[in-house]
Amino acid sequence: MADSAIVTPGAPAEGAPGTDAKRRHDPAARGFASDNYAGAHPEILAAIALANGGHQVAYGEDDYTAHLQDVFRGHFGPRAEVFPVFNGTGANVVALQAVTDRWGAVIAAESAHIHVDECGAPERVGGLKLLTVPTEHGKLTPELIDRQAYGWDDEHRAMPQVVSITQTTELGSCYTPEEIRAICDHAHEHGMKVHLDGSRIANAAASLGVPLREFTTDAGIDILSFGGTKNGLIFGECVVVLNPDAVRAMKHLRKLSMQLASKMRFVAVQFEALLSGDLWLRSASHANAMAKRLETAARAVDGVDIIHPVQSNAVFAALPHDVSERLQKNYRFYFWDEPAGVVRWMCAFDTTEADVDAFTAALAEEMAK
Structure with missing residues (x-):
C-alpha cells in the first residue's frame, strides 16, 4: 500500500473537515452490555450533517421539528403530538407529570426502569409516588394492577392516576396488542x-410484526416515551401525546423540566431519518435477530440457563459467577442479579453474526474449564 493511502487513526477522510479531536477508542471493540454502547447509525450521521449549516430558529421553531409532527402522525394517527427531549429519563418524567396531579401516583412493575434505574427522578423531580407490583417477566396485568388500584378517596394515600408499562419490558419480554388493550381498558x-415507556418500542414492533400504532394508539395508550438512542441515534428521545385530552401545557412542562433543546433541529432530523422510512424497523429487527442467534448458541452450552423469554434484543442467562467474570475481561456485559449469577446480554443494530459467534465460542470455552 502506498504511503498516501494510509489513514492515521482519528484523521479525517480525504475531503472531510479537519478536527483537533483524536480517536480515543478501538472502533472494532464489541460488547453485549447495552444497545446504548453502539455508535450512531451512518444514516443518522448523514441526517445531522444535512441539517447543519445556516441558521434555523431555536427551541423547536425550526423546519425539521415542524415536519416531525407529520412523521409521527404517520405512525400514531392524526391526533398525535410529539415533543422532543434530551433523554429517556427526561421523557418519562415529563410524560408522567403531564398525566398526574401533585397528589398522584403511578402504578408500575417492580422491575420498571422508572422505579429501578432513574435515581428516583420520577419521585424527586416529578413529585409523584410510584406504586410497584411484582410481576412475571416484567409484565403487568389488570389483576396485578388491582393490587395497587384502590384508595382514590383516601387522603392518606397517594391517588393512583396512571399505569405505566414498558414495551419491550426491562426483562426483554413483549406485550401483545391484546394485553395492552386489556390494561388500558381496565x-x-x-x-x-x-x-x-417505549425506550425499545421499535424492537417490540419488530418482534410482534405489527405497526407501532396497533399496540399504542389503537390499544388505548394515552402518552408514551419514544426511544431513539437505543436504536442508532446519538441523543434525543420524544414524548408522544396520543390523547391530547389527557394532558395540558406540555410545552411549559417540558421547559420547566429542563428538557427543551435550543438546537432542536438536530434531535428532530434524527427521528425523521429513523421514522420516515424503515430504518427504525431494519435496525430493531437486526438487533432482535442477533439476540435470537445468541440465545440459540447459549442454550447449546451445557450449564447455561436462559431465564426469560427472548422476545426482543435482550438475553438473560444464569451461569457460574466465575465464568461471567472471566468473560467480562474481553466482553463488556452487566450482572443483572449478581447473587443469583444472572447476567444480561444486549444486542444492537451493529451487532454482527461474527460478534455473536465469537462471544458464544468464548462462553463455551469458559464453561468447559
Whole structure:
C-alpha cells in the first residue's frame, strides 16, 4: 500500500473537515452490555450533517421539528403530538407529570426502569409516588394492577392516576396488542391514564410484526416515551401525546423540566431519518435477530440457563459467577442479579453474526474449564 493511502487513526477522510479531536477508542471493540454502547447509525450521521449549516430558529421553531409532527402522525394517527427531549429519563418524567396531579401516583412493575434505574427522578423531580407490583417477566396485568388500584378517596394515600408499562419490558419480554388493550381498558374504567415507556418500542414492533400504532394508539395508550438512542441515534428521545385530552401545557412542562433543546433541529432530523422510512424497523429487527442467534448458541452450552423469554434484543442467562467474570475481561456485559449469577446480554443494530459467534465460542470455552 502506498504511503498516501494510509489513514492515521482519528484523521479525517480525504475531503472531510479537519478536527483537533483524536480517536480515543478501538472502533472494532464489541460488547453485549447495552444497545446504548453502539455508535450512531451512518444514516443518522448523514441526517445531522444535512441539517447543519445556516441558521434555523431555536427551541423547536425550526423546519425539521415542524415536519416531525407529520412523521409521527404517520405512525400514531392524526391526533398525535410529539415533543422532543434530551433523554429517556427526561421523557418519562415529563410524560408522567403531564398525566398526574401533585397528589398522584403511578402504578408500575417492580422491575420498571422508572422505579429501578432513574435515581428516583420520577419521585424527586416529578413529585409523584410510584406504586410497584411484582410481576412475571416484567409484565403487568389488570389483576396485578388491582393490587395497587384502590384508595382514590383516601387522603392518606397517594391517588393512583396512571399505569405505566414498558414495551419491550426491562426483562426483554413483549406485550401483545391484546394485553395492552386489556390494561388500558381496565385503567380507563378506573379513571386512570396509561403511559408506555417505549425506550425499545421499535424492537417490540419488530418482534410482534405489527405497526407501532396497533399496540399504542389503537390499544388505548394515552402518552408514551419514544426511544431513539437505543436504536442508532446519538441523543434525543420524544414524548408522544396520543390523547391530547389527557394532558395540558406540555410545552411549559417540558421547559420547566429542563428538557427543551435550543438546537432542536438536530434531535428532530434524527427521528425523521429513523421514522420516515424503515430504518427504525431494519435496525430493531437486526438487533432482535442477533439476540435470537445468541440465545440459540447459549442454550447449546451445557450449564447455561436462559431465564426469560427472548422476545426482543435482550438475553438473560444464569451461569457460574466465575465464568461471567472471566468473560467480562474481553466482553463488556452487566450482572443483572449478581447473587443469583444472572447476567444480561444486549444486542444492537451493529451487532454482527461474527460478534455473536465469537462471544458464544468464548462462553463455551469458559464453561468447559
